[in-house]
Amino acid sequence: MTERNWAGNYSYQASRIARPRTLGELQELVAGSTAIRALGSRHSFNDIADTTGTLAVLDGLDSGLSVDTGDMTVTVSGGIRYGTLAAELQRRGFALHNLASLPHISVAGAVATATHGSGDANGNLATAVAGLELVTADGSILTARRGDADFDGMVVGLGALGIVSRVTLDIEPAFDVAQSVFEDLSWEQVLENFDQVTSSAYSVSLFTDWSGPTLGHAWLKNRTDAEPAGAGMDSFFGGVPATQARHPLPGVSGSNCTQQLGMPGPWSDRLAHFRMEFTPSKGDELQSEYLIPREHAVDALRTLRRLSSVVTPLLLIGEIRTIAADTLWLSPNYGRDGIGLHFTWRPDQPAVQPVLRMLEAELAPFAARPHWGKLFDADAAAIAPLYPRFSEFTALADRMDPAGKFRNDFLTRSVFGY
Known part of the structure; x- marks a missing residue:
């Protein structure tokens, strides 16, 4: 194969x-x-x-999309893509609290790895999960809902507990978002006012290659029902408004990105960075991400700027986002508000891998947790101490899958091998 x-x-x-x-x-x-x-x-x-x-x-399973207006939840097949779900929810007048950069990803996969968007008050996508249906090792169905014993251990399950066949997510009334992009922010101003920067919109993403005195882009996504659209701002911490649609990568057309220039529109067409109808790139890239406690944000950013001579030559773009704390056992934001330090690398894994080891060593004082679905070097012995309920998760997996039917090399190396 x-x-x-x-x-x-x-x-x-x-x-x-x-x-x-x-x-x-x-x-x-x-x-x-x-x-x-x-x-x-x-x-x-x-x-x-x-x-x-x-x-x-699972993309061939009937989505079985069902909205419960009493509980304000939607239940869908785990194989549905977020973009497909978002469009249907918008059509019915509902919304999810957030989306990741790409709407093309599956609900069950994104939830299982604690994939996230941005926003100081926004938890990752898994925090919206109100219920799960899993096919367990013997082929039987297990249903669990928020508040059940071990539910917080099941949500970010890494595929170790069973195959998630259906997911129930919290929803809310549909809302509009206006997205504005500012260019060439002052690093000095961003570092001096980091909390103000990230609280300036419902969702804020900062794009940088970590070099030089300026930071490339700030993407501000404002809910128009709660906050000013921001389109009239003539500066943002040293940055100036973009005059045309921008792509995170320098020199790439913004035509496949979601609507910018402060034009209000549905959440489903603004909260992701990229439009569902376009493939955002050719796929010839690598990605890593580390989640850092909020209190270490500025020190971690200064560390990465210091390492730019090593990082920047291998980088296509970096992104800084913020994520709210949660209670999901293997979520990288378990118990702590945090920032996500994302790296989109050039497609040269032999060169990237030693840089990951260096980055992890430099970020270790900040208790950096790697994103489960991206490239990292740490093994289970290094990762386990970062999660207070790590051993409870492995015990749960042992109970639910005693024969190891759902285990693989990744889980042995990164979870069960400590």
């Missing part, structure tokens, strides 16, 4: 790919397999989704 991930840097080792069309078929597939994992949108940059056995692709 020659199936590869989105970036093309990883070839799956599974013996076959199966596409169940019904929940019953998925149950039979899991029950009859000795090794199985779910494969989502393939936007992981490591081997987290792989297995030596069967990869189950």
Whole structure:
């Protein structure tokens, strides 16, 4: 089999790919397999989704989208893409609290790895999960809801507990967002006023290559029902308003990015950076991200600026985002408000890998937790002390999957090998 991930840097080792069309078929597939994992949108940059056995692709399952206006939740198949879900919710007058940069990713995969958007008060996408339906190792169905025992351990489950067949998410009334981009912010002003910068909009993303006295872009996404649109601002911490649509990468057309220039529109067309109808790039890139406690934000940013001579030559772009604390056991924001330090690397993994080791050593004093779905060097022995409930998660996995049907090399290396 020659199936590869989105970036093309990883070839799956599974013996076959199966596409169940019904929940019953998925149950039979899991029950009859000795090794199985779910494969989502393939936007992981490591081997987290792989297995030596069967990869189950769930995009053929009926989305079964169901809105409960009493509980203000939506229930969908785990294989649905966020962009598809967002468009349908908007059509019905509802919204999710946030979206990641890409709307192309699957709900179950993004939740399982604690993928996030940005915003001081916004938890990652997994914090919206109110309920889960899992196909467990024997093919039976387990349902769990927020407040149940071990629920907070199940949500960011890394695929180790079963295959998530359906997800129930919190929703709210639809809202409009106006997105404005400012260019060439002063690093000095950003570092001196970091809290003001990130609290300036519902969602703020900062793009940089870490070199020089200026920071490339600030993308401000303002909810028009609660905050001024920001389009009339003539400066932002030394930055000036962009006069045309921008892409995070220098010199690349902003045509496949969501609407900018302060023009209000539906949350579903603004909270992500990229438009659903376009593939945002050719995939020829690598990604890493480290989540840092909020109190260390400025020191961590200064550290990365100091390392720019090593980082910048391998970098396509970096991004800084903020994420609110949560209670999900393996969420990189468990118990702490934080910032995400994202790196989009040039497609040269042999050169990137030693830089990751260096970065992790430099960021270790800040208790940096790596994003589960991206490239990192740390093993379970290094990661386990960063999570207060790590051993509870491994014990939960041992109970739910005693034969290790859902385990793989990634989980052995990064979770169970400490």
